[in-house]
Amino acid sequence: MDALQDRYFADLPCFGCGPANEKGLRLKSYDEGDGTVVATFTPWPEHDNGAGFLNGGIIATVLDCHSGAAVTHKAFAHGWEPLGGALLPFVTAGIDVRYKRPAPLRDSVSLVATISAADESAITAEVRLEHDGKVRAEATALWKRWRPR
Numbered sequence: 001m002d003a004l005q006d007r008y009f010a011d012l013p014c015f016g017c018g019p020a021n022e023k024g025l026r027l028k029s030y031d032e033g034d035g036t037v038v039a040t041f042t043p044w045p046e047h048d049n050g051a052g053f054l055n056g057g058i059i060a061t062v063l064d065c066h067s068g069a070a071v072t073h074k075a076f077a078h079g080w081e082p083l084g085g086a087l088l089p090f091v092t093a094g095i096d097v098r099y100k101r102p103a104p105l106r107d108s109v110s111l112v113a114t115i116s117a118a119d120e121s122a123i124t125a126e127v128r129l130e131h132d133g134k135v136r137a138e139a140t141a142l143w144k145r146w147r148p149r
């Protein structure tokens with residue numbers, strides 16, 4: 001099964017999820033076929049938050065980028081493809097992150113996303129980061145249609 005990032009935007013240089021960014025996190029997300037999109041993220045030692053856990057900015061980045069895979073998958077399913085030569089059909093307009101518990105730095109974590117609302121102007125995703133059966137962080141991400149100018 002191919003990763004959604006490789007299927008939809010193999011040339012994207014995004015730091016979090018761009019397959020084309022050699023120095024990025026290169027997140028890979030997969031359609032589970034049950035309405036969820038999942039990924040596994042393995043932190044780097046450099047992602048320390050100063051207390052031996054995963055940095056909150058990195059958490060926000062992977063939540064954002066993982067939601068982006070789910071949103072892009074949804075957009076293509078509806079035929080809402082990128083406009084004007086853009087690489088992505090939608091971009092993040094807002095993300096509301098809640099850090100519920102410390103997230104580990106030395107273990108892999110799981111990302112799970114679902115789509116809660118979708119029309120051609122905006123798509124909303126619910127996304128969470130889990131480890132050891134507990135939600136470490138969660139977010140609602142609002143994505144809006146991107147029109148290059």
Ligand SMILES: CCCCCCCC(=O)SCCNC(=O)CCNC(=O)[C@H](O)C(C)(C)COP(=O)(O)OP(=O)(O)OC[C@H]1O[C@@H](n2cnc3c(N)ncnc32)[C@H](O)[C@@H]1OP(=O)(O)O
Pocket residue numbers: 049050053054055056057099100101102103134
């Ligand atoms: C000085 C420069 C610092 C730079 C920092 C950079 C900013 C960052 O990136 S920080 C990373 C992002 N933030 C986090 O990881 C915080 C995660 N959230 C939490 O730890 C908690 O929700 C917290 C502490 C904010 C509030 O906790 P509180 O409301 O008191 O609830 P509480 O029930 O005590 O704790 C919630 C859960 O966190 C766990 N927790 C709290 N503190 C700790 C700790 N020190 N170590 C391990 N687990 C902890 C609790 O065990 C509990 O988990 P569980 O429900 O499984 O028992």
